[in-house]
Amino acid sequence: MKAVYCTAYGSPEVLKMVDLPKPTPQANELLIRIHATAVNSGDVRIRKADPWAVRLFFGFSKPKKPILGGVFSGEVVEIGTAVTRFKVGDAVFGSTGMSFGAYAEFKAIKETAALSLKPESVSHTEAAIIPFGAMTALHFIxxxxxxxxxxxxxxxxxxxxxxxxxxxxxxFGAEVTAVCSASNADLMKQIGADSVINYQKEKLSVNNTQYDLIYEAVNKLSFSQSIKHLKKGGVLILGAAGLPQMLRAGFARMSGRKVLTGVIKESAEGMNLIKDLIDDGKYQPVLDRTYTLNQIASAHAYVDLGHKKGNVGIQVTAD
Ligand SMILES: NC(=O)c1ccc[n+]([C@@H]2O[C@H](COP(=O)([O-])OP(=O)(O)OC[C@H]3O[C@@H](n4cnc5c(N)ncnc54)[C@H](OP(=O)(O)O)[C@@H]3O)[C@@H](O)[C@H]2O)c1
Known part of the structure; x- marks a missing residue:
């Protein structure tokens, strides 16, 4: 099968196409023919070893698991002898978690992993881009x-x-204010935001609004600004927090607010909930650009810029 190896930590050029044997599923595994994957901020962080501590978990001089890619959409082509949840021919989408390996034509994955049947209303590329953002946001929310x-x-x-x-x-029935640059305001309205604030021009709150919940997704808002706009008893999610922000979380608890940080957990139950929301028309994929597996270095270079709109899809086979 064709796959992409991350041969070292560094620029997108460290990603190289390789030929490998197709994996064989264990008794409790499915073999998925991957139709699409995505380039997520998580893949980029590992490729660049950013922060440096990535090396402590993923390999000192280069990634120990050289095939990156944490999400997929595809078809079950083989099942292990103990598999009960899925059958050959099922279209599925999900997350490979810390095993990565989705930058490839095939992936063997436990049937209990964070995966679900693919909603029929979306293409494989649209399905593949969903789990990373959805599993992260669902965990914290x-x-x-x-x-x-x-x-x-x-x-x-x-x-x-x-x-x-x-x-x-x-x-979940909340009144949502989305903060982004002006170019993304229409997109935010389209996906349901009640109001939009342009972070380049406007203040965070109109008429001194205090929020019940602030989800700081990109680690760009200062801690003091976040707390200033949070009600007493409110919750601050620092979804992209580094160590300094985590340390300050203790202080915030004392000031009567709760702070959530840490690494998310994904689940099949969560993926099923997302599938139901898509089927009910309450969740839509936000796809910025699509590349092919051969163009994955260009896709990484685009994500490196830090301004993608939603997600970047990778077509592994024709959709
Ligand atoms: N805790 C966990 O387990 C966990 C799990 C997954 C992800 N994460 C972390 O979550 C973070 C977000 O991931 P992501 O995939 O959503 O990132 P992303 O898609 O790469 O974020 C890109 C977006 O950030 C916006 N942005 C850039 N600068 C900004 C600024 N100064 N103010 C406001 N928005 C700005 C851009 O909007 P504009 O173009 O409009 O500026 C762009 O749309 C990452 O740091 C990732 O590591 C954590």
Whole structure:
């Protein structure tokens, strides 16, 4: 099968196409023929070893798991002897989690992983781009105990995680304010934001609005600004926090606000919930650009710029 190896930490040129044997599924695994994957901020962070601590977890001099790619949409082509949830021919989409390996034509994955049947209304590329943002935003929004009618601010709303957070907060009945640059304002309205703030020009709150929940998705808003606009008893999600922000989280708890950080957990239950929202027309894929697997270095170079609108899809086979 064709796959893409991350041969070293560095610029997009470290990504090289290789030929490998097709994986064989274990008893509890499915073999997926991958039709599409995506280039997410998570892949880019590993490719660049950013932050440096990536090397402690993923390999000191180069990634120990050289095939990146954490999401996929495709077809089940083989099943292990103990598999019960899926059958050959099922179209599925999901996340490979920390095993990565989706920059390839095939991937063997446990049937209990974070995957679900693919909604029929979306293409494989549209399905593949969904799990990264959706699983991340769902984890934090549920942990925050979001309630209908709450005022929610999403900062960095036009990225993969932000655009998922806007849609999920709306589906939980919240009143959502999206913060992004002017060029993304129409997109935010289209995915359901009640109001939009241009971070380049406007203040964070009109008439001193205080929010019940602030989801800081891109680590660009200062901690003091976040707290200033958060109600007492409110929740601040620092979804992209580094160590300094995590350390300050303790201080915020003392000031009567709760701060959520950390690494997310994905699940099949979460993926099924996202599938239902898509089927009900309450969640849509936000696809910026699509590249082919051969063009993956160009896709990484685009994501490196830090201003993608939602997600970047990778077509592995024709959709
Ligand atoms: N905790 C976890 O387990 C976990 C899981 C997944 C992801 N993450 C983290 O979450 C973060 C977001 O991921 P992502 O995939 O959503 O990123 P992304 O898609 O690459 O974010 C791109 C977006 O960021 C916006 N942006 C850039 N500068 C901004 C600024 N100064 N103010 C407001 N928005 C700005 C851009 O909008 P404009 O073009 O309009 O500026 C663009 O739409 C990453 O740091 C990732 O590592 C954490």
């Amino acid at each position: 549920r942990k925050a105990g979001i309630q209908p009618g709450q005022k929610v601010l999403i900062y960095g709303a036009s990225g993969a995680v932000g655009s998922a957070a806007v849609q999920l907060a709306k589906s």
